[in-house]
Amino acid sequence: MKRISLSSIPAAMLLGFACAAAPAAAQSPGVCLSLTDAMSLAASRAPEVAGAEARLAEAEAEVQAARSLRRPQVSTFGRSSLGDTGLTSSQLENQLGVQVSQRLYDFGDARLAEAAADNQVDQRNYEIAAQQAESAQMLADAYLTRLETLAVIDVVSERRDYFRRQRDAVTDLLARGGATRADRAQIEAQLANAEADALELQFLADQSATRIREYAGVDRLDLCDSESASRSLAGEMAGLETLDRLVQAALSDNPMIGARLSAVRSLEARLDRARRNRLPVIEAVGIASYVYDDQREDWEGRDRLGVDVSVPLYTGRALNAQRDQAAAQLAAEQSALRTLQRDMREQAEIAFRRSISLEAQLIRREAVASSQAEYFDAIAGEFEYGLGTLPDLVDARLAHERAQIDVISARFDWLRQKLELLRLTGRTPRVATGE
Template sequence: MLLRKTLFQYSVFCLTLLLCLTLTSPARAMADIPAKPACLSLEDALHVNARLDPAIGEAQTEQARAEARLKQVRYDWYPQLRGYGRTASGQTGLVDGRTDNQVGVVLSQRVYDFGRGRLEKDAAYSRVQASGFGVTDVTNDSSLDVAVTYLNILEAAESLQAAKVRENDLNSVAAGVARRLETNLITAAEARSIEADRSNAVANRIEVELQLAEAQSKLAILTASSGKVCEHLPPIKTQLEKHMPESLTESLQYAHAGSRLQAAAADRKAALAELGIAKRARLPVIEVQAVAAEIYNKDLNSWESSNRVGLDISSPLLGGRYGGQRDEAAANLRAAKLGVDRMRREITESTTLTWERISAFEKLAESRKNARESLRLETQALRKEFEKGLRTYQEIKTVEADLQLAVLQEIEARYLAHKQRVKLLVLTNLLITFQ
């Protein structure tokens, strides 16, 4: 009886413990899963895209390939050990390895090549530098795409808000059409015009919603997220200006030290080294070589050990392609030098024009803002007079259309300035500081 009671109590305890674990495990598991952010800041979007963009991975792979080529060139000056085994007919000897039967090893070390190895290392190292700057360049282009998409979302969200305000205003006007018709405050033609304007406002709102959805979808693809941006952060202008250069002169300094011009300069160094290599193509290469072999003696029907240590000097004596290689390398060097000059000119032009556009779009946005406020006050006054029957709908319709246009133009001008700021940050290699 006592044993049965004990077993019953133990069973109740086990069931209670199992029930507690069942109830608490899902909560604990949910707590262990990191919560995904509900929205993305610009910094987060840039950081996530830098990890996900395949184009950046491709550029990094190209850099790894250049580093592997540099490693190969460096190892040319390390001792080289190879084994061989031959069976052939010919004169017995170790000079060129031709003998009846032999096996052995060859240890060689390059000692002098008239600077060709040094130039090969210089060229390979410059290619590594160029590929490294190429990674930065691709990252900048990718970040520009993300930042512009982010700004498109913010711009579309503001435009959508303006479109909704316009639609609500026309809905309120349309709601009183029947009353105004009965009291002869408007004509039948004006009533039809109000309905048409309301329909156009709905269509405009739908178009802006589509623009917003497209931008959000693109950001979602680029960042593998929901594509929703954070609205509670500091204004985007404040975030961008925190990283901006203070003057055009400073912007040009950053731009000329940026990845594109540095990559072109590295390519020029590589082309210069490759020209030196082409000029030395017909100069001899001197190596110390040691050979240890086991040679089969047919007369004695036995194997004999033999070895040799000496210098090997090799040099091409005649070949028509060497002159062509030299001419090609010289042309590549001229093209690389012109490429640096062209890149410097393009960067200077782009940086200067971008800086000027920022100022111009800022002034344009301020002007549009002033026009918007003036039209808003005028619209409010006309709306009151329209409600009293002192103004026709055609009079208020024109002013309200101008107000809506001014609102959208002010939003567009502000975001054009923001996009030029982002472009300047890319040109100066400062957009990466967001990450």
């Protein structure tokens, strides 16, 4: 979600950042739903994951089919015909039997078929992890958005209450000639603005709540506070303190990279198999049948045991086409892998530097908020002794409030950037921690 911004409207009143940072829906640690547990619920319940698991089942079935090439093949057969036996060279017109064949040597054909299928299973497993991470990220964004919105709602509520008190005070002063109609109109406008902001923010909070309920499958939204979320994410970030470690983790642990690598390995095995499609396949073949001999006019048992060697001689360039197709598919997948690796390195470095920048910005925003608080106290003191005007007091209060909202936004932007780092490095929480 985009960062919440009230730059186009008057900012809200805030007595201190600690008041704003604690959302209205925060619960005690013993009963609240932590960020990581909510993400794990989303990862386990997402219908998209079920689709990825179905593709995994399909790949596992292909593994079984590939392994069957190494196993005995058993089939039954029957033959029957009527008519003049002189028209055929066979005297065995009626047969019923069983044929058993076993590959003895195929120049690696079965091994390569199994390797291609195994790597495809690995690819599907990585795709499941990627889909789980995507669903968890969607939930996490809604989780943080709700916490941030509730924090800003607290700020706007303070502003609304403040201007209500100011309106009552100005109304009394106006009756005694101590204020003007312009002063009251200004206060009324600020109050209406605060109420409109509260309605919009409440909609955003409800919107996030709807997504959380749908993704996590919970009825009550007893979310932990932002400090708990920050601690959870900090624990997942262990070992990613430097840019080199982060980039290395992104290239080695990101599930999409893993899926591409597995796809390349699978296609390499398929290409090797296609290159060997002109080599012979040697099989041991045994046949046992019960036949009717036309010359003897009697049924008897027959059997045969031998070795079959099959070599394709001419297929109308079908085998060449298979090799060319496999080579083209491999080249395309290798190109996609290199592109993804390049993009991943770029995104990882940008995200790392962005995280450092946001952390530094948060410190600066807190310093600005502290200075604005001192400035407002000074203006309020002057106004109390009749040395300032109402517009000066309102402007000072709003500037102080804007600084506090900037602190809230900077804090949650930093948390979202941590989530982005976890996504890039394949560390998005997908298993419940029980926190």
